[in-house]
Amino acid sequence: MIKNESIENLLATVDIVDVVEKYVPLKRSGANFVGVCPFHDDSHPSMSVSSKLGIFHCFSCKAGGNAIKFIQDYEKISFPEAVEKLAGMYNFALQYTGAKVQERSEEKKVLGILNAYYQSCLYQNPAAVKYLHDRGLSDQSIRKFGLGYAGASAQTIRVLQNEEIPPQDALNAGAVKQNERGLYASFIERITFPIYNHASKLVGFGGRTISDNPAKYVNSPQCALFDKSKIFYAFDLAKKSAIAKKTLIITEGYMDVIMLHQAGIDNAVAVLGTALTPAHLPLIKRAELNVVLSFDGDAAGINAAIKSARLLCLNKIDSSVAIIGGGADPADMIAAGKVRELEQIYASGMESGEFLIRRIAKKYDLARPVQKEAALNEIKEFTAALGPVLAESYQSLVAQILNVSPGSFNLSSGGKNFGAGFEGRNFNEGGSFGSRDFGSHEGRGADG
Numbered sequence: 001m002i003k004n005e006s007i008e009n010l011l012a013t014v015d016i017v018d019v020v021e022k023y024v025p026l027k028r029s030g031a032n033f034v035g036v037c038p039f040h041d042d043s044h045p046s047m048s049v050s051s052k053l054g055i056f057h058c059f060s061c062k063a064g065g066n067a068i069k070f071i072q073d074y075e076k077i078s079f080p081e082a083v084e085k086l087a088g089m090y091n092f093a094l095q096y097t098g099a100k101v102q103e104r105s106e107e108k109k110v111l112g113i114l115n116a117y118y119q120s121c122l123y124q125n126p127a128a129v130k131y132l133h134d135r136g137l138s139d140q141s142i143r144k145f146g147l148g149y150a151g152a153s154a155q156t157i158r159v160l161q162n163e164e165i166p167p168q169d170a171l172n173a174g175a176v177k178q179n180e181r182g183l184y185a186s187f188i189e190r191i192t193f194p195i196y197n198h199a200s201k202l203v204g205f206g207g208r209t210i211s212d213n214p215a216k217y218v219n220s221p222q223c224a225l226f227d228k229s230k231i232f233y234a235f236d237l238a239k240k241s242a243i244a245k246k247t248l249i250i251t252e253g254y255m256d257v258i259m260l261h262q263a264g265i266d267n268a269v270a271v272l273g274t275a276l277t278p279a280h281l282p283l284i285k286r287a288e289l290n291v292v293l294s295f296d297g298d299a300a301g302i303n304a305a306i307k308s309a310r311l312l313c314l315n316k317i318d319s320s321v322a323i324i325g326g327g328a329d330p331a332d333m334i335a336a337g338k339v340r341e342l343e344q345i346y347a348s349g350m351e352s353g354e355f356l357i358r359r360i361a362k363k364y365d366l367a368r369p370v371q372k373e374a375a376l377n378e379i380k381e382f383t384a385a386l387g388p389v390l391a392e393s394y395q396s397l398v399a400q401i402l403n404v405s406p407g408s409f410n411l412s413s414g415g416k417n418f419g420a421g422f423e424g425r426n427f428n429e430g431g432s433f434g435s436r437d438f439g440s441h442e443g444r445g446a447d448g
C-alpha cells in the first residue's frame with residue numbers, strides 16, 4: 001500500500017495544469033485554464049483546470065477531481081496505478097506501508113540488457129530477417145515491436161557475464177535456465193518478441209524458432225515478473241485505439257498482432273497461452289471494452305474460443321467470436337492482402353452466447369427427441385448461469401435451433417446450475433487445452 005501521506009506530498013508537488021496538459025491542450029482563461037473535456041463528446045472547451053485548487057472540473061458532464069483522478073479516468077487504470085504513473089512522471093519516490101512492493105529492478109535490468117542485445121543481433125542474421133519479411137512484416141513493424149534475435153546459448157550467457165549480472169538475477173528474470181551442466185539461455189536460435197505488461201514494463205520474451213526445433217514458439221518461464229495468464233501481448237500498444245474503438249480484438253499469436261497493427265487494425269492483442277483466463281478480465285473491464293475473439297479455425301482454436309467466450313459471457317462482457325475459415329490465421333489474411341475481408345469477418349462475428357449455444361446444439365442429433373432434450377439441458381446449464389434477463393434473450397434463438405415452441409422451456413432455470421463465476425465450467429469438447437501453447441501445434445517442448 002502507498003502511504004496516504006506520500007500521496008498527499010505527491011499531489012502537493014505537482015501542478016495539475018502541467019499534468020492535464022500532457023493529455024489535453026489547455027488555454028489560459030482568467031485565473032484558470034480551459035480545454036476540451038476528454039470525458040464526454042465535447043466540441044468547445046468545457047473543462048476548467050485550477051492550479052491553485054489542484055482540481056479539474058467539466059461544466060458539461062460534471063467530471064472532476066484531482067490530478068490522480070484525471071489520470072485514473074483518462075487512462076482507465078486503478079487508483080494505485082494512477083498514483084504510480086503520476087509519481088513516475090515527476091520522479092517522485094513514493095513511500096509504501098507494510099511490505100514494500102517488490103520493485104524487481106534487478107530482473108528488469110536483465111531483461112533490458114538482453115532486449116537491447118537481441119535487437120542488435122537481428123539484422124546480423126539474414127535467415128531471421130528473411131523469415132520475418134517472408135511472413136509479410138515490414139522493417140517498420142520489426143522496429144515498432146522491438147523484434148530481435150537470440151543466437152547460441154553461450155552468446156547470451158557471455159553478454160550477461162560481461163554486464164556482471166549475478167546468475168540468480170538472470171534466473172529470476174527467466175532469461176536463463178539451469179540443468180546439471182549449468183546455466184543455459186531460455187531463448188536459443190529464436191526470433192525474440194519482447195513482451196510488455198499493461199503498464200509498458202518489459203516482463204519477458206516470446207521466441208520463434210528459425211531452426212527446426214519442434215517447439216515453434218516458447219515464452220519466458222513463468223516467474224514473479226512474468227505471469228502469462230494475465231498478460232496480453234501488445235496491450236500497451238493497442239489500448240488507446242481499443243478504448244477509442246470500444247473494442248479489443250484478441251488473437252492467438254504474436255504474428256497476428258503485428259500484422260494486424262501493420263494493416264491499421266491496431267486494437268489487437270494476443271493471449272500468451274491458449275485461451276483467455278480470469279486474470280485477463282480486469283484489464284478488459286476497467287477499460288470498458290467489448291471483445292472480438294479471433295482464434296484459428298482448427299479444433300484447438302475452436303476449443304480456445306469456446307472456453308474464452310464462456311468466460312466472457314459469464315462475466316457479462318459483450319463479445320463476439322470471429323472464426324476465419326479455411327485454416328488461415330489473421331497474419332495469413334493480411335499477408336495475402338485480404339485486409340477488407342478480415343475487417344468484415346471481425347465486424348460480423350457471432351455474439352458469444354449464440355456461438356456457445358450453436359456449438360452445444362452441434363454435438364447432438366437434433367432429429368432424435370431424446371438427444372434434442374439433452375441438448376436443451378446442456379444449453380440451460382449455460383444460460384441459467386447468466387441470470388434471467390440474459391438467459392431469456394436467447395429464448396427464441398434456442399427455440400429456432402431446436403425447432404420447439406418458445407413457450408415450452410425456460411432458459412433461466414434448470415440444467416445443472418453451476419452458478420456464475422469467474423471460472424465457469426470446463427467446456428472442453430474433447431481436446432486438452434493445456435496441451436496446446438500459443439500457436440505451437442506440436443505443443444511446447446523444452447528449448448535448446
Ligand SMILES: [Zn+2]
Binds near residue numbers: 037
Ligand atoms: Zn466533460
